[in-house]
Amino acid sequence: MELWYTHLMRETIDQDSLLVQGNRACALGALDAGVRFFAGYPITPSSEIMEVMARELPAVGGVFMQMEDEIASICACIGASLTGEISMTATSGPGFSLMQEAIGYAIMAEAPTVIVNVMRMGPSTGRPTTPSQGDVMQARWGTHGDHPAIVLAASNVADMYRLTIAAVRFAQRFRMPVIVLADEIVGHMRESFSPEIAGRYRLTSGDFDFTETYIHPEMVREVHPPHELGTLIHPHVTGLIHDETGFPTNDPKKSEQFLRELHDKVVHHRGELCLYDVKNVGKGRVAVVAYGSCARSARAALKLAEQEGIPVEVLHLYTLFPLPVEIIQELARRVEFILIPELNLGQYAREVRRLAENWTTVVSMGRIDGNLITPRDIVDRLAELVGKYESA
């Protein structure tokens, strides 16, 4: 496999200290993961991803298409995917809303593709150049009907590279769309990024190193073999409920079995899909659960809080969905409360609360003014809460 730095080597920059933008790292990750079809539509703050793809994909023999809108973009990606190509698109809130129907189709038809959503403030046009994490629930439940979802969240430039690769692998293996959530901070941030730094990451669970034999479609449940249009199988692909032949069915038993299996293929592989990192395991009285740019602040807050006498455990989630149920419940048993900083009004806090409320208190720390949550903000809120629970 061609390694990521081959793409960077074309730039005359000292490789030991490369400043790479998050959106660019995402595109480089896609190229290294084997993405050879990209269709997109310009939107702030994700446009750099498609700009890099426009330049780099033809050089590796891939197809880049600028489509007439985001609906056409994801539909073209699904079309390419059905022929066996590895495809991807990138967008932000308004475009992500337009893609929802087709995301449901890709889930139903079991067509792998990757959708990167660099989140900006919403609803509607909102504030296009301002970070937000307001699309978490849309990433989970945006398309209609009961459906499974795989949603990853990037917190820095290296994540943009590594999680994009992970998303491609998950999509191919589980034969469904995978959503990567970034936010404007992560997308536009420039950080030093090198093989050394990328390799330094160690996660508590899983990792980003996929073995050669990772993608075995037969390892997960299949309605029928991977579609490959233009082969002897002549598959029929449909968004209707279908049976093992691929053709529509109205049989109640088969319909329920089909939908349950779509869910089970994700839920039964939660251990493999849930990427996370936990700091200070068992050493904190309280915990912070965070993802995306807020996780950076949370990690920095850990040291600051220790200096101020508050031992804190930090759970950094890279996979938001499927929910890391066991990980959150174990944490809930150990700590007095869980604080969740996020750039929305508590979308993920509600998910954590329903998993953890039997054992601990879950406090949402939402911010929606367009500014980021700083480590200081988190420590101050922790101190406040510790005082409150001690006096109680």
Next chain:
Amino acid sequence: MAEGESSVAEQEPSVAEPRTIDHYLHTDRFPHIWCPGCGLGTVTAAFLRAALELGLEKDRTVVVAGIGCSSRAVGYLDFGTVHSIHGRALAFATGIKMAHPEFTVIVLTGDGDGAAIGGNHLIHACRRNLDITTILFNNNTYGMTGGQASPQTGMGGYATTAPFGFDEPSFDLCRLAEAAGATYVARGTSYGVRQLQKLIRDGITHPGFSFIEAVTQCPTEYGKRNPPKGPVQMLENLKEKAISRKKAEGMTPEELEGRIVTGLLHRDESVPELTASYARMLERIRKSADE
């Protein structure tokens, strides 16, 4: 496919036994969902006869459809078939054709699917001049949802959502396609099946975006509310209204009012086809990288 298994494509019929359109059909999926008297099957059969004439390979042909009565055709066809989402068949087809230029890609769509919800994709597909053949089944209504007005219902037409008569004009879809950049534009009817078959055949062989409007009848939903009633009467009406392009050339707009101009309406082979020009770009990049 496991080794030793034979594919349908390999079971060649003998010379003495010429192929029929059953060759391209999943007859086990019959009976089809279309109503008695419906013209969609007639148009589908014209496409399949064109496919037989050209000897389209099942394994190298992908047929993409959207949502609606006409789009259900793909559920009976033995090609690689995609029953996509409402209005987006051309966007799916664009991904398929760009990823695999060697496939013959056909899009089956309706007047609601292709001209209303999918109108934006239609004009951009025409503009790109990708080698896709689009057959738009125009029956002037949304049949599957029960006879609502479509952009092609026409001024004064009746529909469940136009109970007092529709007061919006229609598109001239062929002029729309031509203006948007389609390089092969033709119109036929479900009455003139031989002409339609020829137009579709030539559209498939045309290297570029081909748009064929197939005007057809929906006695159940459109005919119920608009004269003439009944499939036979509707077909006779198509026969009377249809006029060849040649004959139409000498006629005034007033004389052409209400007529259906059929035949090859536009063909331009000077515009580069997109997959070919994309391949040339890749070649250019490869050469400059080698230097």
